[in-house]
Amino acid sequence: MTRPIQRLRLAGAATVIAGAIALAGCSTQMPAQEVDGSSAPSTDAQSVLTFASGQQAAAQELLDGFQGAYPQYKVEPVFIEQDSAYIQQLRTQLSAGTAPDIFKVWPGGGDSMAIHSVAADGLVQDLSNEGWASLVPENLRGLSGLDGSLHSLPATIGGIGAIYNDQAMKEIGASAPTTWTEVLDLCVDAKAAGKVAYALGNKDAWTAQLLPYALTASLVYGPDPEFTNKQVAGEATFADSGWSTALERIDEMRKAQCFNEGANGTGYDDQMKLVAQGEALGAVHVSQAVSGAQQYAPENVTFSLAPFPATDNADETYTPVAPGLNFAMNAKAKNPEAASAFLEYAASPEGQALFAVASNSTPALPAPSYEADAINKPLIAAQTGQRATVYPDQTWPNTQVKEEFMISMQELFNGTLEASEILNRLDEAMQG
Template sequence: MANPTQNAYQDLAQQYMRSHKGVTIKVNSINLSSYNSTLTTQLQAGNGPDVFYVNPGSGQAASVAQLGKAGQLLELTDPETTAAIPQNVKDLFTVGGRTYAVPVDLDAAGIIYNDQAARAVGVNLDATSSFSDVLTQCATAKSQGKALFGLAGAQTPNTAFFAMELAGSTVYGPTPDWNAQRAAGKTTFEKTPGWHAALDVVVKLNNAGCFQPGAAGAGYEALTQGMTRGTIFGFFAPGGGASDIMKAAHGAVKLVVIPFPSPSGKTYLTAATSDGIAGNAKTKSPKLVADFIHWFVQQPQATTFANEKGDLPIGDVKASDLLPQYSGISDAIVHKQYAQMGYLGWSNGQVYDALGSGITGLLTGQKTVDQVLRDMDGVWG
């Protein structure tokens, strides 16, 4: 399993061992910064783990498409196992019609927001707010010496993630198959009005003073410090980040997760099935591996795992299954009314990097929206 900062995998392994006498699971934690290279090296050498964390789609070295095509993943054929994959992301976990991995949770990509602190100075924003409401509240926050949003503008993952949230409402909600159209050469980033609309929002927010001073050159510490000091009220990240902050504050801070309003038309919550598990094609215990994966994604375990991580469970859930910070978006989750985080199906990681660096260029005025989109098309391949 990956990511030594999370105990959820370890806890599920312990639970499986308690309910399956005679089974022993050893959890090997690998830092995410070196995970892709470490896993691929192990698999190529024939000494990889039986079950492991995997990236959906094709954009990473240790992703389903890359490892599946290389014959390194165990095919999953149990109908109950494959049923755990939401229909709109089947292609991220399959290769050539065969299923090789399953998602373990759902990351709601939204605004992690301190509603209590914001209301204390007259700033009001919630899951029903419009884009014009956002601009109004930006002005209110600025008049109080605060910023409605924090942005780590010098960190490509943060800026690109923010842009993907916007594209949920302008691109992937209205056009769920946009990636397939792009792959087929039927459209481009530059030719898509929804992509222009998403990046135009960045420019409008920046011009309206919605971000903290110096956002273009800021790192992640600006977000944590701003939230702690009360100088910013929200930032853009997977919803699980809300739990991390609240745990660190020992209950002193209460945060919620809300979607970013569409600049026009329907607002779609953006969510990502960005974490998955797969089995090793060379495992000596294929039936046991398949059984563990099947057990892992059933609703009791899926809910336990997601709640421990602070994320959302995969599959059919009730509002009561969700953590309190998701109350404002519970209807969208329960009824599966959300857009997928589109970059998971892009041709390579360079496109995401081009988007992230392009957003920084928009903040500094060194790039235009057209230039950013052309750059993304240029590295699509």
């Protein structure tokens, strides 16, 4: 099964942002699939490039572009859309020496397939001397490698905000909230119209982290960009910070019936269906998730993204903006020549623009033909206006924090765990 991706026009002047920090992996609930690349030219085994990623529809477009530019290589891709399955399979293959030549990694740290983790274990090539390496902006280099070296190619930039169904909002005469009070007012108006304001799909655990990340952008990481460093130094904690306010905000939303019933039993696909069909006005999500709504939307339904406020002062709102995913080369690649050629293409203006459009993202590297849409323009505005901040998990010093966080957030949304207990658990996990 392939997720259709709505194609957007490539035109206009260059618009490239260099994101602040990286994204927790984003995925859907499709089973692992293999595509045999039968449309590629017939080649010998030495010319085969093996490849693994998620986002099948978008990645396949990038691979098709690569094969058009480099017909001497045949690509054998495997697409694994579920993050947990992807991490488990790739880690097993890397340990066994059977991993593909090129594979998706997440920027920064936070889980075992983030670039800091795989680079520390010696599982990926140092790419510092590749021809495109000088194009990587300085503030992305630390998220794309370890100890001053470059170990991966940043492929896209995305963000977290409120994705709204424009027609559903117009139907009830609503506009995107710019203050916290307006968020709660929208929940009331949505309920009166027989809708919910914000769809949740927490059955896929990774989605439960997105609303807290949106809120802590304004409550923690925007006002204090050094917050994680202070935690590592023992000078700050989750419990005694704006994280406490963020979780209280979520509980306010839960009590105000801002969310769909049975959110913890609702998967990502069903969450996107609620937004696409106007049963929910929107969802606080990664910008790339708009493709999940587009595939279920009736004709002429459009979507837009707005920063999600956490206070009653609109000038205090920050938006998480970050690299979406990176590509790394296996340290034991069977075909390093083909792998190097793929990275060169993916780093090129053509490759960057193609993949950004296919994945509803913004290019991480220069791409003069790219033109942002209604989803990505607010993210660019946040970045250029210095109102962009981090995806917290990519700066956390170990994988336990994120693992504990996703489990605990499901309990919070279910109303079975107090915010204070969650933050105490996170503080314990932060200490490793």
